[in-house]
Every structure is written in C-alpha cells, then in structure tokens.
Amino acid sequence: MARTIEEINEKIRAGSVVVFTAEEIIEVVREKGIKRASREVDVVTTGTFSPMCSSGAFINLRQEQQKMKFGGGYATLNDVPAYAGLAAADIYLGATALPEGDPRNNNGRPGRFRYGGAHVIEELAQGKKVLLNAGGYGTDCYPKKRREQMIGFEDMNEAFLFNPRNCYQNYNVAVNLSDKPIYTYMGKLKPRLGNANYCSAGQLSPLLNDPMYRTIGIGTRIFFCGTEGYVVWNGTQHNPDVPRLANGTPTAGAGTLALIGNLKDMDPKWLRAVSFTGYGVSLSVAVGLPIPILDEEMMRFVSISDAELKAPVIDYGVFYPTGEGKPKLAEVTYEELKSGTIEVNGKKVPTGSFSSYAKAKEVAGYLKSLITDGKFFMTQAVQPLPGPNHK
Amino acid sequence: MKKKKVVLTFPPSSVEDPIIYHLISDHGLKVNILRAAIDPGKLGRMVVELTGEESRLSGGTAYLERQGIGIEPLAGEIRHLEDQCTSCTACVPVCPTGALDVNRETWMVSYDADRCVVCLSCVDVCPYRAIVSHF
Ligand code: SF4
Ligand code: SF4
Numbered sequence: 001m002a003r004t005i006e007e008i009n010e011k012i013r014a015g016s017v018v019v020f021t022a023e024e025i026i027e028v029v030r031e032k033g034i035k036r037a038s039r040e041v042d043v044v045t046t047g048t049f050s051p052m053c054s055s056g057a058f059i060n061l062r063q064e065q066q067k068m069k070f071g072g073g074y075a076t077l078n079d080v081p082a083y084a085g086l087a088a089a090d091i092y093l094g095a096t097a098l099p100e101g102d103p104r105n106n107n108g109r110p111g112r113f114r115y116g117g118a119h120v121i122e123e124l125a126q127g128k129k130v131l132l133n134a135g136g137y138g139t140d141c142y143p144k145k146r147r148e149q150m151i152g153f154e155d156m157n158e159a160f161l162f163n164p165r166n167c168y169q170n171y172n173v174a175v176n177l178s179d180k181p182i183y184t185y186m187g188k189l190k191p192r193l194g195n196a197n198y199c200s201a202g203q204l205s206p207l208l209n210d211p212m213y214r215t216i217g218i219g220t221r222i223f224f225c226g227t228e229g230y231v232v233w234n235g236t237q238h239n240p241d242v243p244r245l246a247n248g249t250p251t252a253g254a255g256t257l258a259l260i261g262n263l264k265d266m267d268p269k270w271l272r273a274v275s276f277t278g279y280g281v282s283l284s285v286a287v288g289l290p291i292p293i294l295d296e297e298m299m300r301f302v303s304i305s306d307a308e309l310k311a312p313v314i315d316y317g318v319f320y321p322t323g324e325g326k327p328k329l330a331e332v333t334y335e336e337l338k339s340g341t342i343e344v345n346g347k348k349v350p351t352g353s354f355s356s357y358a359k360a361k362e363v364a365g366y367l368k369s370l371i372t373d374g375k376f377f378m379t380q381a382v383q384p385l386p387g388p389n390h391k
Numbered sequence: 392m393k394k395k396k397v398v399l400t401f402p403p404s405s406v407e408d409p410i411i412y413h414l415i416s417d418h419g420l421k422v423n424i425l426r427a428a429i430d431p432g433k434l435g436r437m438v439v440e441l442t443g444e445e446s447r448l449s450g451g452t453a454y455l456e457r458q459g460i461g462i463e464p465l466a467g468e469i470r471h472l473e474d475q476c477t478s479c480t481a482c483v484p485v486c487p488t489g490a491l492d493v494n495r496e497t498w499m500v501s502y503d504a505d506r507c508v509v510c511l512s513c514v515d516v517c518p519y520r521a522i523v524s525h526f
Contacts, residue, residue, distance in 0.1 A: 049477065112515070187481055188516055195484040272477065274518035282518070284477070300394065338495065340483075350484035354518065358478035358498035 001039050001253035002295050005380045008042045012374055019064045019371050020045045022204045022291075022302055029303035036301035042177035043371055044291045044300075045207040045376065047223075047363030048200055051274050051282040053185065054165035056094040057121050057263050060158040061132070061151065063089060068134070069142035075215065077151075084134070088142055092162075093117050095273075096281035100290050110183045110278025118273035118283035121161075122155060125225075125268040159263040165235035167287050169207030169255035170311055173198045173332060173351075175344060177325075178317030183278020187354060189316055196313065196342055196349045201360035203308045204336030206289035207255045209302045211248040212388065213240070215292050217381025218258075223288030224259060225369045226267025228376070233258040234385045241388055251331060252312050255385065259287065261373075270363075281354070286359065288367035292378050295346035306334035313344050394442045396425070396505075398468055400461030401415050401435035410458060412437075418451040419443060425508040436500065438465060438509045468525055471502030475521035482513040491522075 011017040018041050020028055025044050027213050029037045048179035059082070061070070071090045076082065082091040097117035098105055129152040136147045145269050153159060174186035175196045182189050186197045202208065210216050220231040235256025243256045270286035291301050313330040314320055332342045338357070341348045370376035403408070414420050421442040429435035441448060455462055471491070479501040482491045490506035491513055492501070502522075514524045 027418070050479075114520075187518075190485070197481065197484075272519060274522065276518055277515040283518075293509075339495075340495070352479075352481045354479050354481050354486040356479040356498075358476040358500075361498065 004054055005292055005378050008292050009377050011042055012371060012377055013107040015374060017042050017371060018370045021368055022046045022209050025302050026305045027268055034296050034299050038293055038296045044211045044302040045288060045364045045367040047204050047288045047360040048201040048206055049286045051284045053096050053282045055163040055283045055285055056092055058160055058162050059091050059156050061089045062155050062157055066144045067142045068136055068144035068147050069136040073136035077132055078130045080117050081104055093120060096280055097377060103136040112277055113275045113281050116281030118281050122271060122273040123268050125271045127220055133374055146207045153264050154160030161261050161263050163259045165237055165256045166259050167206050167257045168253050170250050170367055171199045172251050172314040173311050174316045175313055176317040177315045182317055184316050185276060185279050193347050193349050196351045198337050199354045201355050204364055206287055208249055208309060209291050211301055217384040218278050219382035221379040224261035225270040225286050227261055227265035229259050229261025230259050234262045247308055249309055251310050283361050286363050288363040288369060290378060306338060309334045392442060393445055393448055395448060396465040397439045398465055399437045402459050403432050405458055414451050418454060419447050420451045426451060438447045447517045469507050470523050474520045475519050476500060476520055482516050487517050
C-alpha cells in the first residue's frame with residue numbers, strides 16, 4: 001500500500017481521516033499487525049514538551065514618530081539584553097540571556113537563575129508588557145538616541161520564535177560519578193550515581209517516530225506552542241550519522257530541528273520559562289509533529305515502543321565536562337528509564353525526567369483532535385533534512 | 392498512639408530553652424525532629440513529628456502554648472502548585488519519602504503532604520518553580 005499527502009488532506013477535508021497518537025499506535029499495531037494498521041491509519045501524531053535552550057524571539061519594534069536605529073546600539077527587555085546587531089528595528093532575545101548582576105540569578109552558588117530571556121518571552125506570551133531600554137548612536141535618518149518604554153505585542157510589528165535547535169532526536173541520560181553534587185543543564189546530579197536524569201518523550205518524541213527523516217523536512221507544518229509552526233532547516237548540531245539500532249533509531253542525540261512560529265499566537269500554557277539551579281535559564285516549548293503513514297515502513301517506524309529505544313548513560317561529573325574517562329557507562333531503554341530505576345555499574349539508580357511525558361501525551365492528543373476536526377493539514381516537505389551518510 | 396506533624400515557631404526569647412527535652416521527659420512524647428532552623432536571638436522554626444497517647448499529645452501541646460510557642464499543622468509548609476507543575480518528574484528521584492510521586496499510567500505527578508518531611512530537596516530541583524517552601 002502507499003498513500004500520498006494529498007490523499008490524506010482529502011480525507012481530513014472529508015472528515016474521514018484516521019489518526020492515532022504515537023503511544024496509541026503501538027497497541028493498534030500489536031493487535032492488527034503492520035500491514036493492516038498501515039492500510040487503516042493515515043496519520044500518527046507525536047508530541048514533546050521540554051526545556052529547549054536554543055530558543056529565542058525575533059522582535060521588530062514599531063518606531064515612534066522620531067525614529068531610532070537599534071542596529072549597532074543596544075536593547076534590554078526587563079534588563080535582559082537582546083541582540084541588536086540587525087537592522088534599525090529588529091532585535092533577537094535569546095531564552096538563556098540574563099540580566100547583568102541581578103540578585104535573582106547570582107545569589108551565591110549555586111545560583112537560582114530566577115529571571116532571564118525565557119521569562120521575558122513567557123511574560124509577553126501572557127499578554128504582559130515589559131520594559132524596553134534601548135539606545136542608538138543617532139544618524140540623519142534615525143536621529144533618536146534613547147528609548148525607554150513599556151512594550152507589549154501591540155508595540156511590535158512582528159514577534160516570532162526562531163529556535164535554532166529544538167526537538168533533539170534522543171538524548172543523553174545524565175549521571176554523576178564524582179564525589180560531590182553537581183548542577184547541570186540536566187538538573188542536580190547527586191554524587192556516586194545518586195540519580196539519573198533523562199530528557200526525551202521516547203516513543204512519543206517527534207524525531208524518534210520518523211528516525212530516517214522520510215517525511216519531515218524543510219517546510220513541514222507542526223504544532224508549535226499552541227499554534228502552527230514550521231520546520232525551517234535542520235537544527236544546529238544536526239548529526240544524522242550517530243550509530244543506529246536495526247530499527248533505524250539513533251542510540252544518542254542525533255537529528256535536530258530549526259523551528260519558527262508566530263509568538264503572538266502562542267499559548268502561554270505551552271511556553272514556559274524554566275530555572276535550572278546552578279546552571280541557568282531555559283525555555284520549555286511544546287512541539288507536535290504529525291507523521292503521514294505513507295507506507296508500511298512509516299507504520300513500522302511509528303510503532304517502535306519505549307522498549308526498543310535506547311539512550312546512552314553519560315557521566316556529567318567528569319566525562320561530559322572534560323572529555324576524560326569512559327564515554328558511555330551503559331545503554332538503557334526508555335522502558336527502563338520510565339520504570340523509575342536503571343542499573344548503572346551494578347547500582348540501581350532512580351530516574352527523573354525534564355521532558356514531561358504527561359504533556360507530550362497532551363500535545364499528541366491535541367494535534368490528533370485538530371487533524372480529525374479538519375483544523376490541521378499535512379504538508380509535503382520542500383526538501384528533506386540531511387539523513388545518514390548524506391554528502 | 393497518635394502521630395501529629397506540626398511546625399513550631401519559637402520566639403527569640405525561648406530559642407535557648409530545652410523545650411524538646413521537656414516534651415520528652417515531662418510529657419512522655421516521642422519527638423522526631425524533621426527540620427530545624429534555629430538561630431540564637433532570632434525566630435526559630437522546627438518541623439516535628441509528635442507521637443503519643445491522645446492525652447499526652449494535648450498535654451504537650453498545652454505546655455508548648457504556655458511557653459509562647461506557635462503550633463501549626465504541617466500542611467502548607469511545602470506547597471505543590473498543581474497548575475504550575477508540568478509533571479516532568481524531575482523532583483521524583485530526589486524526594487526521599489515518596490511524597491512526590493508519579494503515577495506511571497497517567498504520568499501525573501502528585502504531592503502527599505503526609506509523607507513530606509520538609510527536607511526541601513525538591514524546591515531547587517523543580518525548574519518550573521512549582522514547589523514553594525514557606526520554611
Ligand atoms: S520537601 Fe523533601 S520530603 Fe517533602 S516533598 Fe520535597 S523532597 Fe519530598
Ligand atoms: S519538578 Fe516541578 S514541574 Fe516537574 S514534576 Fe516536580 S513539581 Fe512538577
């Protein structure tokens with residue numbers, strides 16, 4: 001059997017499309033087998049909700065009557081510095097940017113990091129105003145040299161998220177072999193294998209359901225923080241060449257996505273600022289990727305369960321920061337991770353996650369309802385992402 | 392036998408009195424100190440679990456009140472803000488008592504005040520500030 005995107009969209013229009021989430025489909029395939037399931041099911045939805053540090057917002061500010069050139073000057077929003085090295089009125093606010101010398105952040109080690117770029121983005125999405133403080137050097141066409149005012153979405157021509165690296169396809173499981181507690185972007189890690197933190201939705205994770213990037217590519221429409229967004233490029237650090245299991249899934253962080261979406265349309269429920277004690281500020285975003293079941297191979301990919309997905313256990317005490325020591329302590333399945341304990345070096349280690357599986361289920365379920373209600377249509381990628389062994 | 396978890400607030404004047412000693416020896420209570428923040432000359436706070444017969448518990452409580460010590464039930468010392476919580480589970484492995492736990496069917500994280508010993512381990516671990524401590 002084979003199915004095209006146009007045929008699926010026709011069925012969405014007609015209200016006869018059959019959609020399951022990447023969690024539900026596992027049971028469907030177990031019951032019906034790949035052949036029958038791929039004949040009957042048109043789309044499988046995935047979801048993830050997790051901190052993704054490589055996120056930020058492009059903002060274009062409305063000029064006042066007397067214009068100012070931001071480019072080459074500076075701009076802060078609620079004291080958090082934005083990048084102003086663009087044209088006259090464009091700035092970029094990164095999720096991890098921090099206000100200088102702010103007691104909410106650097107109140108001794110390990111800092112609490114209570115406020116940063118992600119919090120500004122979150123407040124804007126909640127409809128709040130933030131304090132713009134900006135300066136330019138003044139030109140004949142842009143004479144104004146300072147601007148200080150409260151601004152919200154209504155003062156911006158555009159505000160969109162442009163996230164250079166989201167949706168990591170698989171990720172490390174972080175542990176700490178050293179003798180002291182450490183604070184990392186994978187959370188607080190207790191000494192001597194006290195705990196293990198992972199960060200992936202596993203069987204619901206977008207790129208783990210299209211492991212070879214057969215349907216996802218540049219131009220793919222996604223659910224992005226409550227609105228529609230798009231894949232614009234492979235994400236930075238996209239690395240399709242990591243070792244893979246026989247089922248096609250990578251055994252470590254591999255593919256990534258660069259995403260874009262209109263911040264003004266996003267739902268603050270799906271866009272949350274996070275503070276990692278001792279590490280910094282980040283932004284949690286929600287992404288749902290619909291996967292068209294073009295043929296039996298795609299059905300086989302989406303039916304891969306947590307038991308058949310593996311992640312590497314990495315020591316963040318010594319190996320990750322210094323590159324010394326054993327690169328990989330173990331390989332564990334997501335089923336093991338989600339059971340609450342994994343075994344590393346003969347020790348039972350309790351697990352916790354930063355990626356919310358509860359929210360991933362909600363995203364995938366919501367995207368499913370959008371498609372069955374005829375409110376979300378599938379796209380044909382303009383260009384595939386670089387796959388394994390690409391030149 | 393009854394068990395009661397309470398938060399005691401000591402006025403600066405009584406911080407140096409052997410209150411806990413009196414609770415044990417004069418009132419026959421078992422006292423398990425879960426958490427204490429007591430500096431001489433400052434307001435002290437202590438989370439304790441008191442175990443004993445009903446009558447002894449009320450006797451001990453009356454004694455504490457006579458000493459001007461504030462007694463409040465434990466509820467509210469640690470609050471889990473459900474609408475802020477994303478059920479990520481980051482806090483689950485750091486909670487020593489299972490007060491924070493995840494239902495592995497629904498993947499929802501819940502907080503059980505009865506099992507909390509106010510160790511505060513979870514507070515800095517939650518990236519969403521969904522756990523607040525008033526201790
Ligand atoms: S304070 Fe300690 S016991 Fe209470 S919920 Fe947090 S980690 Fe668990
Ligand atoms: S770490 Fe915070 S957000 Fe995550 S489950 Fe615990 S309370 Fe909820």
